Structure formats: structure tokens, C-alpha cells
Amino acid sequence: MKQIIKKRYDLQIGEAGSVKREQFELDKNVSKVNAILLTSDKEDQLYNRGSQKIEINGQEIFPEKYESKLLMSGLNVSPNDRFYKLENIAVGNRIMKVEYTDNNEARSNFSAYRVSVYLELETETN
Amino acid sequence: MKTQIVTAVVDILQAGEYKHFEVRIPDNVKTIDGVETSVRFHSDYIATLNDSNTTNDNQTMIIGDVRLSGGKSNNWFYAETVSEYVALMPKNVFRLQALNCSLPFIFHKRRDGNLCNVTPIGTRIKGYFKDTIGTTLQQDIHYSITICIHLSTQ
Known part of the structure; x- marks a missing residue:
């Protein structure tokens, strides 16, 4: 039976201008990655300072310098439309690599923050 | 068919x-699905702006115009006036804006597919x-524009 679940993966950003690389393993019963969303505990920091590269199964989904604000969503968006839809993403080795870069920006002074990557996943259960 | 994104920073x-500027795309691209732009300010001057420089509703200003060519259908297949929040946003104000439902980016299903569907030449x-913003404020403002082009490849 197919089931849609949402999973959250966190990165802690502790230093201004730093690059944080993390690797996450998706659950074994995941058959498809449907969509992605970025949020943070300090949205202004993520909105103004963040950019990232995301790979799933070695396939580059978002390239370096792709700004985080383009993957954020507001409360004015209906919950079903908040995620950015991904198509034809093979799950393969079930490894997601995130390379997050904090960039200095005139509008936002740095303080440590958390970046959360939400994935909408399709799982197979017996 | 796979999707891919290429970026250019100006x-x-x-x-x-x-x-x-010029962006190289792979030779197996079938269509250009959509374009996104994003602004990052490096000049401290922008942090000195306040509500009097912007409208009270959303604190946005026009940053400039972007145009792209290289598609089959038109000389310029993409043209956009780039706007962005310019005033310094304290955390609580940002949260308030989110609660007031005024975040600028709204996603729909196949949002980039709806933006443009162009075959590259x-x-x-x-x-x-x-x-535009520098001309409006009569200041040399240092900022960078990231142009992200969504592609469908074979």
C-alpha cells in the first residue's frame, strides 16, 4: 500500500559565512520523493542569507547558489501547495546530500539558526 | 525526461x-520550463532604509529588469521586473509579515511549467x-542577482 509521509531533516548553522555539509539517509521503504520545502526557526536568516545545493541519489536537484528563499513558502499558501514538486527523482541509494551556505547580507545580522528540510515521501507498506 | 536548474549570478x-550575461545550458535540453530571480544585497546602505522609502504595505521596491533571449518563439522569451523587500527586517516583523500572509513567494503545482515553455535554439x-533601485535612490548599491533557469532535459 502506498502512503504519503512528511519527514524533516535539520541542519544547525552556527557560524556566519560557513558551509555546512550533511548527508541524510531516507527510510528503506521510501519509493519516491514527491516534494521539498525549506523552513527555519529564524526565517529572516534563511530568507536573506541562505543558499544550498541538494542532491538525491547523486542527482543534483538544486545547484550551488540556488537561494533558499526560492524554496520557502508562506502561510498565505494553502498547505497542499506549499511544497515544491519534484518530478522523476529516482530514490536509488536513498541518500540526500545537502550543502548549505550562509552568505553575508546587508539586511540580516547573523545569529545561530536551524535550517529544516522537509520532504514529502511516498512509502510502500505491505 | 529529467529536470535540471542552471544559475547565473550578476x-x-x-x-x-x-x-x-550568458548562461551555458546542456545540449540535451528539450524545453526551458521557467525562470526565477533572487536578490542579495551587499551594500550596507540598504539597511538604513526605512518605511518612508517603501510602501507601508509590503516594503518592496523595484530592483531592476531582467530579459533573456535564446528561445525559438520570441527574440526575448522572458522579461521580468524584479522586486524585493528592501528594509531591514527585524525577526518579529518578519514573523508578523508571515502571519499577515504577505510572504512574497507563492508556489503552485508545476509553477515553473506555467511560467514559460520555450524550446532553446x-x-x-x-x-x-x-x-533601477540605484537610479531611484540615487546611490551606488552593491547587490547580486541570481538567475535560476529550470530546464527539462532528455
Whole structure:
């Protein structure tokens, strides 16, 4: 039976201008990655300072310098439309690599923050 | 068919600056699905702006114009006036804006598919960005524009 679940993966950003690389393993019963969303505990920091590269199964989904604000969503968006839809993403080795870069920006002074990557996943259960 | 994104970063240093750029795309691209732009300010001057420089509703200003060519259908297949929040946003104000439902980016299903559906004529997308905010504020403002082009490849 197919089931849609949402999973959250966190990165802690502790230093201004730093690059944080993390690797996450998706659950074994995941058959498809449907969509992605970025949020943070300090949205202004993520909105103004963040950019990232995301790979799933070695396939580059978002390239370096792709700004985080383009993957954020507001409360004015209906919950079903908040995620950015991904198509034809093979799950393969079930490894997601995130390379997050904090960039200095005139509008936002740095303080440590958390970046959360939400994935909408399709799982197979017996 | 797979999707891919290519990016180009354009640095603007002076008021009214007009900058041409070129982005290489792979040769197996079938269509250009959509284009997104994003602004990052490097000049501290922008942090000194307050509500009097912007409208009270959303604190946005026009940053400049971007145009892209290299598609089959038109000379310029993409043209956009780039707007962005310019005032310094304290955390609580940002949260308040989120609660007031005024975050600028709204996603829909296949959002980029709806933006443009263009067949490229080569492996280069050419375009230009023209500064407006510097001219409006009569200041040389240093910022960078990231242009992200969504592609469908075979």
C-alpha cells in the first residue's frame, strides 16, 4: 500500500559565512520523493542569507547558489501547495546530500539558526 | 525526461548599471520550463532604509529588469521586473509579515511549467539586467542577482 509521509531533516548553522555539509539517509521503504520545502526557526536568516545545493541519489536537484528563499513558502499558501514538486527523482541509494551556505547580507545580522528540510515521501507498506 | 536548474549570478555595483550575461545550458535540453530571480544585497546602505522609502504595505521596491533571449518563439522569451523587500527586517516583523500572509513567494503545482515553455535554439541563453533601485535612490548599491533557469532535459 502506498502512503504519503512528511519527514524533516535539520541542519544547525552556527557560524556566519560557513558551509555546512550533511548527508541524510531516507527510510528503506521510501519509493519516491514527491516534494521539498525549506523552513527555519529564524526565517529572516534563511530568507536573506541562505543558499544550498541538494542532491538525491547523486542527482543534483538544486545547484550551488540556488537561494533558499526560492524554496520557502508562506502561510498565505494553502498547505497542499506549499511544497515544491519534484518530478522523476529516482530514490536509488536513498541518500540526500545537502550543502548549505550562509552568505553575508546587508539586511540580516547573523545569529545561530536551524535550517529544516522537509520532504514529502511516498512509502510502500505491505 | 529529467529536470535540471542552471544559475547565473550578476553583480551590480553602480546606479543604472546595465549588465549583459550568458548562461551555458546542456545540449540535451528539450524545453526551458521557467525562470526565477533572487536578490542579495551587499551594500550596507540598504539597511538604513526605512518605511518612508517603501510602501507601508509590503516594503518592496523595484530592483531592476531582467530579459533573456535564446528561445525559438520570441527574440526575448522572458522579461521580468524584479522586486524585493528592501528594509531591514527585524525577526518579529518578519514573523508578523508571515502571519499577515504577505510572504512574497507563492508556489503552485508545476509553477515553473506555467511560467514559460520555450524550446532553446542553442546551448547559450543570453540576457541582461538593468538596475533601477540605484537610479531611484540615487546611490551606488552593491547587490547580486541570481538567475535560476529550470530546464527539462532528455
